[in-house]
Amino acid sequence: MLGIGVEKKNAERAKAILRENGALLSGYGAKSDEKRVYFPVSKRIELPFPHSYSQKIFPKKQHGARSLREQGLSSFDIVGDIAVLEDRGKGDVKKAASILLKTNPRIKTVLLKTGGRTGEFRIQQVKWLAGKKRTKTVHKESGCVFEVDLARAYFSPRLSTERLRVLAKVKDGETVLVPFAGVGPYAIIIAKNRKCRVVAIEKNKDAVASMRKNVAANRVAVEVVQGDANAILPRYKADRIIMPLPHGAFDFLDAALKAAKDGCVVHYYSIGERGNPFEKPLKEIRDACLRNRKKCRIAGKRVLLSYSAGLERAAVDFTVRRL
Ligand SMILES: C[S@@+](CC[C@H](N)C(=O)[O-])C[C@H]1O[C@@H](n2cnc3c(N)ncnc32)[C@H](O)[C@@H]1O
Known part of the structure; x- marks a missing residue:
């Protein structure tokens, strides 16, 4: 093979x-x-x-996934050594958790999603199901390590490809702002791979504490600022701004445009209607540029992930110019 x-x-x-x-x-x-x-x-x-x-000869995968499907639980994320299961109401979650622990030696803890991501800090509601009783782990992604406590801060391994897509656009010498930085994945992966000034802004104190440890663990120079992005963004002048807050990034567009140098690229994330996910973010971007006397040029747009039956997550990249 x-x-x-x-x-x-x-x-x-x-x-x-x-x-x-x-x-x-x-x-x-x-x-x-x-x-x-x-x-x-x-x-x-x-x-x-x-x-x-x-x-080469590769080992056939064990049948954990099939057994899980038999339990009606085919969907789970792995963050570090923690598996996070979704209960679709069709199976026995305890049994599924024990299958996961048996068939995946790297999994040490199984958590169950008990609701969506809630509140300002977008924290996943979880409860312990099996294995070691903890919610903190260290996740590896793109050659970096990220400590995260899933009960206290946001982290999604599903965005790893998007982070690499954004990284590929970043050039040495840029000043990159990451409001909504979480435990630091965008900021740290960029700082690790480019000679840039990277500023990461995050309001959640627990996420900031992990991000500071992650900056040290990955030996990168990221300026970590704790606080509200609306207050902090206008203090900087940026070549690139990454806005990974799909539920509410529109509330921060005015502050981001104040921080944008002429020619700045903004990576904007939003949740839109399935089948037509770009109408909402494109209107938000155009309205904000008009309010702030800026011109915008849409540089790219793509659907990232399904969000729910009727909604999907969209990414729009745009360039900001003076009028
Ligand atoms: C969807 S998460 C993205 C986190 C990170 N960029 C990632 O990909 O893992 C959004 C983050 O924005 C933070 N946040 C929410 N409101 C904020 C605000 N007003 N100022 C700064 N950060 C904020 C949340 O705490 C959360 O960590």
């Missing part, structure tokens, strides 16, 4: 790119040796870091 080998530090990035390009073979697990990780692939694609292709 065709396999691709990459250095361990690039494994998460490689996996995300392979998956995005439909090259990662499902049904088989990855292999590793001291220095490299090997993924089973269906085709050859070019990666932006050293890699090599060779024929």
Whole structure:
């Protein structure tokens, strides 16, 4: 079977790119040796870091996923060594948790979602189901490590590909502002890979405490500012502003436009109607630019993730110019 080998530090990035390009073979697990990780692939694609292709035998995946589906629980996220299950009301969650612990040696704790992400800090409602009784873990993504307490701060592993997409646009020398920085994934991944000034703004004290540890653990220079993005954004002048607050980023557009240098690129996230998710963010962006006497040019838009039956998450990139 065709396999691709990459250095361990690039494994998460490689996996995300392979998956995005439909090259990662499902049904088989990855292999590793001291220095490299090997993924089973269906085709050859070019990666932006050293890699090599060779024929390998890959282990068949265990049937944890099938057993979980039998429990009506096919959906779960893994953050560090914690699995977060969604109960679709069709199965036995305790049984599913024990299957997960048995079939995935890297999972040490299973939590159950008990509601949506609530409140200003967008914290996932969870309760403990099985394994070690804790909500704090360390997650690896794109060669960086992130401590996160899932009961106290926001983190979603599902946004790893989007973070890499944004990283690919960032150029050395930029000043990058990340309001709504959470425990720091966008800010730290950019600071790790580019020679930029990166400022991360976050209101939730618990997220900020983890972000400060994450900045130190990843040995990057991110300026972490705790407080309300509306008050803090206008203190800076930015070449790029990343606004990952899909529920409420529109309330911060005026402050972001005050911080935008001529030519600044804004990555704007929003939740819109399924089938027509861009109408709302495009109107918000155009109205805000008019109010602030700026011109905007839409540079790109894409649907990111499904949010609920009728809603999806959209990303719009736009450039800001003086009128
Ligand atoms: C959807 S989360 C995104 C977190 C992070 N960027 C990530 O991708 O993991 C939004 C974050 O914005 C923070 N937040 C909400 N209101 C804020 C405000 N007024 N000023 C600064 N941060 C805020 C929340 O606490 C939360 O951590």
